[in-house]
Amino acid sequence: MKNFLIRRVLMALMVLLTISFISFVMLKVSGDLAISLAGENAGADYVDFLRKTYGWDRPLYIQYGDWLWNALHGNLGASFYYGKQVMALVAERMPVTLKLGALATGLAIAAAIPMGMAAGIRPGSLVDRIVLFIALLGGATPIFWTSFLLILVLGLNLRWLPITGGTDMQHLIMPALALSFYSMPAIIRIVRSGMVDVMASDYIRTARAKGLRGPAIYFRHALRNTLVPVVAVASVQFGFLLGGSVVVENIFAINGIGYLTWEAINQNDYPVVQASVLTVSAAYVVLxxxxxxxxxxIDPRIRLE
Amino acid sequence: MALLEISDLNIEVVTGSGVLHAVRGIDLAVNAGETLCIVGESGCGKSLMALSITGLLPPVARCSATRLAFEGHDIQHLSRRELEDLRGKGIGFIFQDPMTGLNPTMTIGRQLMEVHLRHVGRDREAAKTAAVSFLTRVGIANAATRLRQYPHELSGGLRQRVMIAMALMAHPRLIIADEPTTALDVTIQAQVLSLLKSLQREHGIGLVFITHDLGVVAAIADRVAVMYAGEVVETGDARDVLADPRHPYTRALISCVPSTTPSPAGVSVELGTIPGRVPLLHGRIEGCAFAPRCALVRDRCSTETVPARPAGAVEICRCLFAIEKREFFHA
Structure with a gap:
């Protein structure tokens, strides 16, 4: 266990280092920052001055080394646009995105497991077809459309939930619903196919031969054996929601990390982009x-490796 | 009254290429404390027959029988709940493969205890005590430690012992064992067989033992039923059937068993094989199902309906020449 953790933490650090390098290089090749920062009518002198000030005239590997050295000392630089420290900015925006992602993933799992189980226990049945249709719908519906529909129904017509602004739980319900509807289909499908396989297995036949009834078979014997891939998929979905909830954060005016990244990319605010990418990757690795x-x-056999 | 009575059992399996008549008109009976061995090649319907006794057939299979009675009550008239109560408590099951037959994510203890909790009583401590005592009884040392282990931490032989203990947990009157030793090493096989036999004697349990191994039959059977292509072709006292089989199929099966006794000097004894394979059971079979593979086949075999009748010491034999051809066999 201790070895496993040490190995995993070392691996995580390697992953983060690689990602930081790739994102650094990609930002550099995406355009000349000095020109865009100087503005349209700036003279060549000013552009040169900016290059010198920020050290962008130096070779790439020195710039990266410089950034890395500072980053290791906890200094990710300041935002060009906000003038604030990047660390403070990310720390400010991260919690709401984490909350949103956790809520959405939780909702998606809570809805997908019962549906996937019901479908997988009797493949081909009416229930199965309905569940697969819901999964198809979830996968085929654009997330902004779901969001607008929710705003229209829950916000404007029924007036149950606030539409925009704010970061408390009430404000997060609608965006979380929209996100969960999007990430639910993958989980439904994996629970369903896992259930189909498990229900045909020898140990389920043994459980039946012992005289166990439906619920004991489905929940005690079958469910746990379908969960390993579910956990893996759900965690990837969660990670994706952290970086990919830009659209939803935009629609519901939530100042999360997705929105911050999107703004920063538009404004060539590259210290912020770099830090956001790194933060989301770190969250991914932790997940x-x-x-x-x-x-x-869940599965004792995994402990052996 | 027999513990288990089956008459005219038919099982049909719906497959992509049509309906398969997997079991065709089987009659069997098992008494309390008796071991009935069911022998036959793979695909002759043994396992389906066993599963049908407690309604465990897969959804693609249908079964019907004029009588399928356990302790005098016809199982076909039981509701789903009554059937669930019967499984484990009245009839215990031991399956072929102990590697896949135990739940990999549950401890041995939980899997044993849940049988007690389901059928005997709700007291967890009592269930635990029972689990330890049954594990000890099937010859597992330091049973209390084993309870906390998972199936993958146990060897195949130990797992099969756990399966046996699990089948015994709710004190069933009948145990159906579907090739319980096939997946085990030969040395472990012998241990498991003698264990089953002694447990059966101790508790007076009826045992239906399915196997394709005639050596196993000789070791444990009181009575034997030889199945071929979904039919019982020969039934009787195990000693009678093995010593003086009347059906050419039984005869052929016995000749396929290698002998460990040395043959007389200069005489080479060839190990038998049965040519061909078990017929596909899609349509009706005219005459004797074994006729195409039978070394003693006559013209009449493929046209006439074969009656099931006594022959010599054997109770029932399904061969037109069961009585007449006896000398021919031994020639």
């Missing part, structure tokens, strides 16, 4: 580690 730990708890 994967967490998923592995959960799976080790």
């Amino acid at each position: 994967t580690l967490f998923a592995d730990l959960v799976n080790r708890a």
Whole structure:
């Protein structure tokens, strides 16, 4: 266990280092920052001055080394646009995105597991077809459309939930619903196919031969054996929501990390982009580690490796 | 009254290429404390027959029988709940493959205890005590430690012992064992067989033992039923059937078993094989199902309906020449 953790943490650091390098290089090749920062009518002198000031005239590897050295000392630089420290900016925006992602993933899992189970227990039945249709619908519906529909129905017509602004739970319900509807289909499908396989397995036949009834068979014997891939998929979905909830954060005016990244990219605010990418990747790495730990708890055979 | 009575059992399996008549008109009976061995090649319907006794057939299979009675009550008239109560409690099951037959994410203890909790009583401590005592009884040392282990931490032989203990947990009157030793090493096989036999004697349990191994039959069977292509072709006292089989199929099966006794000097004894394979059971079979593979086949075999009748010491034999051809066999 201790070895496993040490190995995983080292691997995580390597992943983050690689990502930081790739994103650094990609930002550099995306355009000359000095020109865009100087503005349209600036003279060549001013552009040169900016290059010198920020050290962009130096070779790439020195710039990266410089950035890395500072980053290791906890200094990710300041935003060009906000003038604030990047760290403070990210720390400000991250919690709401995390909350939103966790809520959405939780909702998606809570809805997908019962549906996937019901479908997988009797493949080909009416229930199965309805569930697969819901999964198809979830996958085929654009997220902004779901969001607008929710605003229209829950916000404007029924007046149950606030439409925009704010970061408390009430404001997060609608965006979380929209996101969960989007990430639910993958989980439904994996629970369903897992259930189909497990229900045909020898140990389920053994459980039946022992005289166990439906619920004991489905929940005690079958469910746990379908969960390993579910945890893996759900954690990837969660990670995706952290970086990919830009549209939803935009629609519901939530100042999360997705929105911050999107703004920063538009404004060539590259210290912020770099930090956001790194933060989301770090969250991803932590989630994967967490998923592995959960799976080790679910399936004892995984503990051997 | 027999513990288990089956008459005219038919099982049909719906497949992509049509309906398969997997079991065709089987009659069997098992008494309390008796071991009935069911022998036959793969695909002759043994396992389906066993599953049908407690309604465990897969959804693609349908079964019907004029009588399928356990302790005098016809199982076909039981509701789903009554059937669930019967499984484990009245009839215990031991399956072929102990590697896949135990749930990989549950401890041995939980899997054993849940049988007690379901059928005997709700007290967890009592269930635990019972689990330990049954594990000890099937010859597992330090049973209390084993309870906390998962199936993958146990060897195949140990797992099969756990399966046996699990089948015994709710004190069933009948145990159906579907090739319980096939997946095990030969040395472990012998241990498991003698264990089953002694547990059966101790508890007076009826045992239906499905196997394709005639050596196993000789070791444990009181009575034997030889199945071919979904039919019982020969039934009787195990010693009678093995010593003086009347059906050419039984005869052929016995000749396929290698002998460990040395043959007389200079005489080479060839190990038998049965040419061909078990027929596909899609349509009606005219005459004897074994006729195409039978070394003693006559013209009449493929046209006449074969009656099931006593022959010599054997109770029932389904061969037109069961009585007449006896000398021919031994020639």
